[in-house]
Amino acid sequence: MTMRAMRSIVLATLLLGGTAAAAPVRIGFLSTLSGPGAALGVDQYDGFMLAVDQENGRLGGVEVKILREDDEMKPEKGVQIARQLLDRDRVSIVTGIVFSNVMMAVHRPITSAKVFLVGSNAGPTPITGKGCSPYFFSTSWNNDQLHEAAGELANRMGVKRVYLLAPNYQAGKDAMEGFKRNYKGEIVGERFSAVNQPDYSVEIATVAAARPDAIYTFYPGGMGVNFTKQYQQAGLMTKIPMVSVSTIDGSTLPALGEVALGAVTSSPYAPDLDNAANREFVQAFRKKYGREPSLYAAQSYDAARLIASALRRTGGNVDDKAAFRAALKAADFQSVRGYFAFNTNQFPISPFYRVDVIKGRDGQAALASKGVIFERSRDSYAGECRMD
Structure with missing residues (x-):
């Protein structure tokens, strides 16, 4: 093989290698x-x-x-x-x-x-x-961590008696456990709903009968929209305040608008x-x-x-x-x-922050941070983790 041919092969190999690396x-x-x-x-x-x-x-x-x-x-x-x-x-x-x-x-x-x-x-x-x-x-x-902050928020708000509501799947179960970990008041009742159910009349009637100081809800996505609208229509939003996580947030607020005004949430994030x-x-x-x-x-x-x-x-x-x-x-x-x-x-x-639903400068419902709940929140399970 000539020297020129060998150089050509080496150059081609380098070019191919460079192409692969750039994928x-x-x-x-x-x-x-x-x-x-x-x-x-x-x-x-x-x-x-x-x-x-x-x-x-x-x-x-x-x-x-x-x-x-x-x-x-x-x-x-x-x-x-x-x-x-x-x-x-x-x-x-x-x-x-x-x-x-x-x-x-x-x-x-x-x-x-x-x-x-x-x-x-x-x-x-x-x-x-x-x-x-x-x-x-x-x-x-961690799912629990998200709700541990909410339990502490409820304490700071002076909520003595609360009713818990969440959908029946892993995140809903974690929500209940996480909230209870830090909350110091009385849990007067708790109820798991079917995932993606459209009607919450039974849950709302049960809450009205229990007469807690507040409810705590975790209903993400469309579940949160349906529940919040029905809760407002039942006239309970001002009588039994709603504290929530991932029920009223940036993804659901556009569909809720003024229906969500006054709601208090715990969140890791706010746009402001x-x-x-x-x-x-x-x-x-x-x-x-x-x-x-x-x-x-x-x-x-x-x-x-x-x-x-x-x-x-x-x-x-x-x-x-x-x-x-x-x-x-x-x-x-x-x-x-x-x-x-x-x-x-x-x-x-x-x-984690307290984030309230307020009327913004443009007159529309908006999310506003109202202070820090935890500066540097750590989940409760890291000690059980053993990496391979």
Whole structure:
């Protein structure tokens, strides 16, 4: 073989290697994009894609390809799509997932394949403690943690007697347990509703009969819209105040409007949080989508920024699992929520806020932060987590 021929082969090999290295990092985006919970998933996707669009199709300077999939809030559908993303599409990262029943179904198939799963909403307790994985990171919260802040909020509001309401699935069960952990008053009753039921007349009648000081509700998505409207129509909103999490938020407020005025919520996020990352995010989200960002959009934007920070640190190399995990754990980005760091189980240490529904400057119902409940909230299960 001549020297010129050998040089040609070497050059061709280098060029091919460079092309392979430059291939986009494939990210599966799995969420609920149809049915009663679709508004939550759409906000998740829009928040994530805003970060991608801000980098012109890249994250952390690395080209990415986003594969968008709808789980329809069905665990079996979620597993089917997760396997498709792993086996056919060969994704390196999966993100999204709104509902805990879907997260419980897909968590093990994804993480056992040593593919990174970056959740931006659902945080069921079983995967926070003993079922944790080195391949799972969250930019949201453990489900209980979300409601522990609400229990403390109810204490500060002077609520002595409360009635609890939630849908009958993993996140609803976690909601009840989380609220009870910090609440110091009397639980006069609790009721689980069917997931996505449209009529809450029985629940409302039961609350009226129990006559608590307040109710505590966790009804995400369309469930929250239906319950809140029916509760207001029953004339109870002013008689028995509603404290809630993920019932009245940025995803449901547009459908509720003035019906939700006066409601008090506990939340990890509000559009008016005064930090540079959030101001930039809110302005960009409003400009691109023409609406206020919800906590689902904010948490998903954080997920994209987290992934971007890890890709930047590793130069886009996700195959070195230890290095990429270390880059994720560093959390080298500015969260729109304020302070953000990872606990030992790779769930966030972050603030929770009191967020009220008020009449905004434009006369429309708006979410307004009214102080911090916990500065640096840690979930209650990290001690049970033993990473492999």
